[in-house]
Amino acid sequence: xxxxxxxxxxxxxxxxxxxxxxxxxxxxxxxxxxxxxxxxxxxxxxxxxxxxxxxxxxxxxxxxxxxxxxxxxxxxxxxxxxxxxxxxxxxxxxxxxxxxxxxxxxxxxxxxxxxxxxxxxxxxxxxxxxxxxxxxxxxxxxxxxxxxxxxxxxxxxxxxxxxxxxxxxxxxxxxxxxxxxxxxxxxxxxxxxxxxxxxxxxxxxxxxxxxxxxxxxxxxxxxxxxxxxxxxxxxxxxxxxxxxxxxxxxxxxxxxxxxxxxxxxxxxxxxxxxxxxxxxxxxxxxxxxxxxxxxxxxxxxxxxxxxxxxxxxxxxxxxxxxxxxxxxxxxxxxxxxxxxxxxxxxxxxxxxxxxxxxxxxxxxxxxxxxxxxxxxxxxxxxxxxxxxxxxxxxxxxxxxxxxxxxxxxxxxxxxxxxxxxxxxxxxxxxxxxxxxxxxxxxxxxxxxxxxxxxxxxxxxxxxxxxxxxxx
RNA sequence: GGCCCUAUCGUCUAACGGUUAGGACAUCGCCUUUUCAAGGCGGUAAUCAGAGUUCGAUUCUCUGUAGGGUCACCA
Numbered sequence: 001x002x003x004x005x006x007x008x009x010x011x012x013x014x015x016x017x018x019x020x021x022x023x024x025x026x027x028x029x030x031x032x033x034x035x036x037x038x039x040x041x042x043x044x045x046x047x048x049x050x051x052x053x054x055x056x057x058x059x060x061x062x063x064x065x066x067x068x069x070x071x072x073x074x075x076x077x078x079x080x081x082x083x084x085x086x087x088x089x090x091x092x093x094x095x096x097x098x099x100x101x102x103x104x105x106x107x108x109x110x111x112x113x114x115x116x117x118x119x120x121x122x123x124x125x126x127x128x129x130x131x132x133x134x135x136x137x138x139x140x141x142x143x144x145x146x147x148x149x150x151x152x153x154x155x156x157x158x159x160x161x162x163x164x165x166x167x168x169x170x171x172x173x174x175x176x177x178x179x180x181x182x183x184x185x186x187x188x189x190x191x192x193x194x195x196x197x198x199x200x201x202x203x204x205x206x207x208x209x210x211x212x213x214x215x216x217x218x219x220x221x222x223x224x225x226x227x228x229x230x231x232x233x234x235x236x237x238x239x240x241x242x243x244x245x246x247x248x249x250x251x252x253x254x255x256x257x258x259x260x261x262x263x264x265x266x267x268x269x270x271x272x273x274x275x276x277x278x279x280x281x282x283x284x285x286x287x288x289x290x291x292x293x294x295x296x297x298x299x300x301x302x303x304x305x306x307x308x309x310x311x312x313x314x315x316x317x318x319x320x321x322x323x324x325x326x327x328x329x330x331x332x333x334x335x336x337x338x339x340x341x342x343x344x345x346x347x348x349x350x351x352x353x354x355x356x357x358x359x360x361x362x363x364x365x366x367x368x369x370x371x372x373x374x375x376x377x378x379x380x381x382x383x384x385x386x387x388x389x390x391x392x393x394x395x396x397x398x399x400x401x402x403x404x405x406x407x408x409x410x411x412x413x414x415x416x417x418x419x420x421x422x423x424x425x426x427x428x429x430x431x432x433x434x435x436x437x438x439x440x441x442x443x444x445x446x447x448x449x450x451x452x453x454x455x456x457x458x459x460x461x462x463x464x465x466x467x468x469x470x471x
Numbered sequence: 472g473g474c475c476c477u478a479u480c481g482u483c484u485a486a487c488g489g490u491u492a493g494g495a496c497a498u499c500g501c502c503u504u505u506u507c508a509a510g511g512c513g514g515u516a517a518u519c520a521g522a523g524u525u526c527g528a529u530u531c532u533c534u535g536u537a538g539g540g541u542c543a544c545c546a
Contacts (some may be wrong), residue, residue, distance in 0.1 A: 012546050048544055112544070119543095128473045128542070147544050165476070173474050174542085182544040189546045213475055215543040236477080237539075246539070279484055283494050302484080304477050305539070312483065312496045318509090385506070406519095416506095422505075436506035445507040 005037030006203050009063075009070075010193060012044040013055035016255040017062045019308075020208070020238045020247055023273045026205045027235060030274070030296040040077055041073030044193065046186040060254045066266040069287065072200075080200065085192055092187040095195045095225070096148055096180055104153065104224045105180055106139035107146040132177040142196065147296045148181040150191070150221060158216040163204075163233040163298045165212070174216040194218055198227050203297070206233045210246075233298050236277050236303040246309055263336060263363030265324075268317040275316075276306045286319045305448040314361040321360060326351060336366040340373055350449075368445065374459055375466065376444025383470055385436040394471055396434045397441070399424050401467050407460065414456035417463075421452065441470035 010027040011017065032039035041063070043056055060074065072078030084089055099105035115131065122129035132152055142148050154177045180191040187195075197205060210235050215315075224227040235314040237246040240253070247253045257270050260434070271287050279296040279302070287295075324332065333344065333350050350366060359365065383393060403420040421438065425431040439451040442458065454465040 285495055309482055432506045439506055
């Protein structure tokens with residue numbers, strides 16, 4: 001079965017995993033799942049300088065959180081000896097040797113400084129720098145202390161097809177004698193990712209658009225190796241929210257794990273990311289992961305970059321919170337509730353509010369309910385309802401206190417509080433003249449559950465004391 | 472600078488060459504409600520510019536403009 005789809009996500013452990021990387025992983029994963037294929041996780045750790053301790057574990061943690069499970073790779077293993085490039089060095093040497101034997105690879109005789117000179121000179125002459133113009137006439141024997149370079153044979157215009165971008169081509173300027181193996185013995189990305197893709201039988205290479213200019217080099221290498229290249233699918237960039245720059249770590253691209261910490265559900269982040277650069281033929285916007293797998297198509301990936309949009313993410317998250325079963329919802333609420341708020345009475349209150357009104361966008365908002373256990377701070381102007389005079393508000397609150405004092409402590413339920421307050425509120429020009437200040441005095445929040453239920457939880461004494469304080 | 476890519480409401484996007492250019496987020500207005508939020512209903516808002524092909528162009532071609540990417544012993 002040679003046409004089984006095999007995709008891979010191949011991050012390098014050089015820092016945290018940001019949302020752009022996660023989207024690349026997602027698309028590869030979706031495509032493999034849709035085709036009942038194999039999704040491989042491969043760690044590209046050939047740059048020892050930039051490697052960050054713990055980065056690999058972090059990537060794995062993020063993938064696990066969002067549920068992008070891999071069929072082969074670290075932890076789960078697979079037919080390969082290892083899925084870390086640093087542990088596959090012999091393999092790359094073997095491929096390098098076949099290129100040397102064919103006369104298609106040679107040691108770079110220059111020092112790094114000398115190459116830098118060439119580059120500077122080309123720049124001064126306003127010409128593109130091409131190492132191959134300085135290629136030595138005869139090749140020495142490679143002893144591993146010098147970089148090994150690839151000898152580009154066909155200096156021509158390469159044409160190829162990309163599932164997303166269509167027919168692409170690039171002239172000979174894109175081709176150069178690039179380095180296969182560095183002087184430290186580690187291979188370069190340009191070389192080892194191709195060896196790995198061949199060895200792992202990758203059928204679809206899904207990666208960022210920034211690789212398009214390098215693809216002619218890859219094609220030349222596939223040619224030299226006598227291997228048919230896989231299908232390429234390049235992804236448009238995710239743009240930062242302010243400008244039109246590629247979303248990078250510099251302009252605030254966040255660690256994907258921060259979204260977990262802010263209370264986004266993994267399925268919501270996945271849903272949002274899927275829609276950022278891809279769109280189904282229908283108008284559907286809210287997807288379960290299963291639905292995404294079903295409708296995902298590489299052909300419908302967008303060519304132009306998409307701007308990150310927090311508001312839409314929030315909306316999608318809210319929609320997913322509303323879809324949670326009551327069991328899942330309770331579990332989530334419990335997790336997000338600060339420990340001192342895990343009171344029996346509160347969980348059903350929030351559960352009801354969310355399932356009935358669905359007004360929580362991020363689970364972290366649940367943590368804001370700590371006004372239930374401590375007197376909130378707020379600006380006194382907030383107590384004013386529209387243009388009502390402060391004196392009016394004051395007297396309304398005084399009336400409310402009087403009414404509430406008449407309720408016995410053991411009958412201080414939300415129903416009774418509501419009845420008492422509504423009786424007063426109905427005599428006013430607008431109910432808000434009473435209900436707004438009461439709600440604010442109790443919660444101190446712009447948006448909160450209704451005042452009756454808060455009063456119920458706070459109890460008679462605390463409720464009245466907060467109202468008095470407001471006055 | 473060389474090479475390469477892209478271009479529809481503010482944003483994400485839909486539209487076999489023929490549509491009153493559709494949807495969603497955001498925004499605005501109204502309704503509902505128990506204040507806010509949430510919910511319901513509705514409004515404002517887009518084919519980068521100029522040629523060409525065609526009976527007809529958002530769609531095809533060219534030029535321009537604007538944006539982006541890439542030119543490492545990084546991936």
